[in-house]
Amino acid sequence: MEDYKYSLDIMRQELKSKWICPEIKYALKASIEALGKQIPQRPTHLTAKNDIKIGSFIFHKGCKIYSCKCKEWVGYKDPFCKHCGQKLKWD
Ligand SMILES: [Zn+2]
Numbered sequence: 001m002e003d004y005k006y007s008l009d010i011m012r013q014e015l016k017s018k019w020i021c022p023e024i025k026y027a028l029k030a031s032i033e034a035l036g037k038q039i040p041q042r043p044t045h046l047t048a049k050n051d052i053k054i055g056s057f058i059f060h061k062g063c064k065i066y067s068c069k070c071k072e073w074v075g076y077k078d079p080f081c082k083h084c085g086q087k088l089k090w091d
Contacts, residue, residue: 004039008032040089043067043074 011028014020020028043066048059054073059065068074072083077090 004035008035008039011035037084037086040087041069042089044069 011032015025015028015032046065046067048061048063048065050061052059052065054065064076066074066076068081068084068086068088070081070084070086072081074081074083074088078088080087
């Protein structure tokens with residue numbers, strides 16, 4: 001597998017170049033967004049302050065709940081965020 005973080009750094013650096021056309025910049029931005037979702041991110045870990053309904057489940061006050069960087073709730077140990085596709089890291 002190629003090094004995703006290294007590839008992202010190269011593309012971000014290339015975006016700063018004034019010599020590339022808008023179409024290539026657009027393609028680079030889309031590629032950065034897509035590739036970034038393949039690099040696992042830790043969900044934010046919160047404690048429910050009140051009873052909260054997420055999907056069809058009710059989490060009671062004091063339960064641990066998790067959110068993705070897109071601000072949507074994710075299930076514990078979900079491999080991906082079902083809202084934005086971000087790969088999640090749980091260790
Ligand atoms: Zn997400």
